[in-house]
Amino acid sequence: MEEVLEQASLARRAHWLVKLRWLAIAFLVGAVFVARRIFNIHLHEQALYILAGVILVYNAMLYVALRRTDRHTTEQMGTTLNRILFLQSSADLFFLTAILYFSGGIENPFSFYFMFHMIISSTLLSRVQSYMQATMAVVLFGLLLLLDYQGVITHYPLRGFAPEGLHTDGRFVLGYWFVFTTTVYLVVYLATSIVAQLRKQQARYRNANEQLQQKDLIKNEYVLRVTHDIKSHLAAIKSCLDVVGAGMLGPLNEKQAEFVERANHRAEKCMKFISSLLRLTRMRMTGHFDRTCFPFKNLLYDSFAAIEDRAVSKNITATYEIDPVIDQVCGSEVLLEDTLTNLLSNAVKYTPNGGTVTLRAKDQKHEVLVEISDTGIGIPPEEIGDVFNEFYRASNARETVRDGTGLGLSMAKEVVERHGGRIWIESSPDGTTFFLTIPKDSAVS
Template sequence: FVFLLTTSISEQFGLQQEGMEKASAQLEEKDQVKNEYVLRVTHDIKGHLAAVQSCLDPVISGMVGPLNEKQKDMVGRAHRRTTKCMEFITALLKLTRMKLTGHLDRERFSLRKTLLSALALVQNRAQSKSIVLNYHIDPAIDMIDGEAVLIEETITNILLNAVKYTPAGGRVGIEAKQDGAFVQVRITDTGIGIPPADLTRIFEEFYRADNARAAERDGTGLGLAFAKQVVERHGGRIWAENNPTGGSTFTFTLPAGPSATGGR
């Protein structure tokens, strides 16, 4: 009896597992179809937006003749909204392509130079708000394997968010250090922080925390989802937490590799 009961339970578990595997395969197939559809649609929309921008640019620059103040205002609004739409579509296109292909153009590159380049890209925006940018990079950290362009874009996006959501006169800092077999990068700010209920969701596509929407109306909700995809496809992980004294810290890790530091 015990043997028959055990056999029956094993068979039931086997059937359940088979059913779950089939359901998982169907979900993956549907996700693939969805991503391919999004890729086609966003590519088409990007083409139309590019055409609109190419018409607005010469008007804004005065190439087609002078505009009165009301015309300048209306054309300026159209140009700004088109630019925002283009940024959104470009981000969605990059994210969808990455999810579909999973391909990385890996190469040896200097993480130190990448971090400094990202800092330089946000320097002017930080200065315009009198925000102090600090950084500390472990002297041992330099060459790692990965796709340099994607990692720099990830670091830049997180830094730009930190500056965007930090009040004038605040501080944003970045630290990179060795953490066993990984390199750890931490970006800390004295900004508005993240509501605890939103901490587990901010890396979802299109999701924005309530206080972020209140502080900044414009935003795609794709920057952190993109960062998560980049970091995880490199074999690392990313997370966020609030600081005890206010603001937030975003941390991600990347595999150091066999020759990631200058000493190896």
């Protein structure tokens, strides 16, 4: 995993270098033109244009070579890329030296540009390779100065820019080279140190992130196992209670029946809680659900019907406004219906007698917007951000309804987001509205 990432970023940087080089070529041509034609500086124009041409060809070849390595994702690709990068930098040093040679040598302040190469090498290559590049720069530039000084090679002065004879002034040449050398090594030292720090930090972050994911997985597996175990015990408890409660082991008196019923009721509650937790955890772990396309309108009616009786018994006015054009939606019918029923029954649960609960659904081109409003107790503003968290229950919700799992909303969020939709809340002390969008053709995420 890490190997591939490193390779990918190496390849990206190699491409970036090629791009920079196109710019450098343009800059070289431009600079020569401006220096010669506008500032009337005397330089060996022809040689420099030819050099630009050579670099152009070389860069084009590199471009093709890189394109080819892109298609291979083998293990050697990393080393191949590294080799290409090293050769590129070396060639660049050589070209820069050649350019300086044809344009005054020591007289040309563009020798500063060696530093760019040093920084680039330090970020792309290993520490040792970077120092090798530094040494190469020092030797190449040193050779240029030395041969120029000794008159072994032709000197192309920058007449009209620098005083003549600098290259034959031994002390100046030596001093210049000394400063050049120390600067080059210092730049490489500083740049590689910074890069090493950054890489270390990056590795640390990546590590921490992997560990977090690992821990989350372990947690989920743990929850799955524990809940599963609890569930099978509960199933046994309920099976036994059902037999007794149904009078199959002999008739019960009223008090006995009541207490068996109470035990049964609690076991049922616990079972529901465990089932929700199992479902949520499993969905988090696998992200899997069965996906079909179905008429969403019917689902809305069904969810509404599921809570209507409860609303009536609390004297709550439950109404719906469902856009008749709402048609097919693709996703998990079961999970979406559970989610809507759950939100609606929450609305009923937390709305005092005589209140209203409204289900609205609007067709919005690519998605359906569902709103579930109540005139209930509302969610305290400072707790709105928390109610989607597992096991969280708003303080006033806990006061109103004693038992609740605190899983319903976190499940709703999970389901909606798995469908590529959004869920949010607007709430005041006069009531709460849940908004959710369900894309009509949700890509399974």
